[in-house]
Amino acid sequence: MAGKAASAPTIVMIGAGRMGTALVRGWLAAKTKSRIILVDPAPSEEVSGWAEAGKVQLNPAPQPADILILCVKPQVFTSVVEDTAAFVGAKTLIVSVMAGILMKQLAAAFDTPRVIRAMPNTPGAIGQGITVITAPPGADASDIDVVTGLLKPLGDVEGPIDEKLISAAAGVSGCGPAYVFLLAEVMAMAGEAEGLPKDLSARLARKTVEGAAALMASTGEAPDTLRKAVTSPKGVTQAALDILMDEGGMPALMRKALRAAANRERDLSRQKD
Structure with missing residues (x-):
């Protein structure tokens, strides 16, 4: 201009x-x-x-x-x-x-x-x-x-x-904040199920997500590096990750979720043709 x-x-x-x-x-x-x-x-x-x-x-x-x-x-x-x-x-x-x-x-x-x-x-x-x-x-x-x-x-x-990659990008970053909010939500629900008071569990989950994101931003280190740094062999975190990362766990669920988001984005474009 x-x-x-x-x-x-x-x-x-x-x-x-x-x-x-x-x-x-x-x-x-x-x-x-x-x-x-x-x-x-x-x-x-x-x-x-x-x-x-x-x-x-x-x-x-x-x-x-x-x-x-x-x-x-x-x-x-x-x-x-x-x-x-x-x-x-x-x-x-x-x-x-x-x-x-x-x-x-x-x-x-x-x-x-x-x-x-x-x-x-x-x-x-x-x-x-x-x-x-x-x-x-x-x-x-x-x-x-x-x-x-x-x-x-x-x-x-x-x-x-x-432009062919926009659907995948939408699934990662466009929809991504909702995934993070859901993580805080379900962490709080799980804590409550283990006996924590509802308000306390919500505060712990929220601050943990906020702090982990800030740590990742401040260090610039890769997510897997940070994850491994807080995971002791046969420790408490490892026990949880064994569930989250098993065959039907978070990696597989996230791939399915992203594919569903990307496919929906593509469907919207086909509907307008």
Whole structure:
């Protein structure tokens, strides 16, 4: 982008649900100079508060944007295309964070090849996320740089990668926070089953997950190295890992879970063809 748009583009986001709000929260925390326009028929209290404070514009009359971000559920994509098209001009860069909507489908819907897909995750709300992007072959390097910069306040950005790999990436990082939350949940339930008071077990599980993640981040060591460092042969941890890592344990379950997530992402794209 040249001129004014390069330094402070107008960003229109369609859909301000959990993921969209997390993205905007990250931009505002980073003190973006961009003009942010949110389009949502039922904005949350937080989004309405931003609008009242003048931090964003909410549901204005449409006009072409520098960057259009599609942050609606993929199931409703086709129903919002007609209204959204008014925000697309000849030079609009379209960024989709929708699972299952391919770049070719975006290009056909808005009659432009200038599209990029992004797969963020919810820890971006506190700047600790990871986002994977994919772009068409031959995409302008400046477009990739713009989108990468746009996503940086949310955390790390990987890519662009081949679009064929997005389904697998969605299963790992896009869905990944839910797996970690589930781990804390089931640890707490197991502790309670062993006699711990419910509240205490929940606190122990939560803080253990938080601390283990922080340790992994601070040391930079591989997860298996850290696991082995706290596992004494024939010790208490080893007894638990013998169950978690057996033939039907966590490794096999995680492969099945990731395959199910990736297949669902692929199914969504086929449904839109």
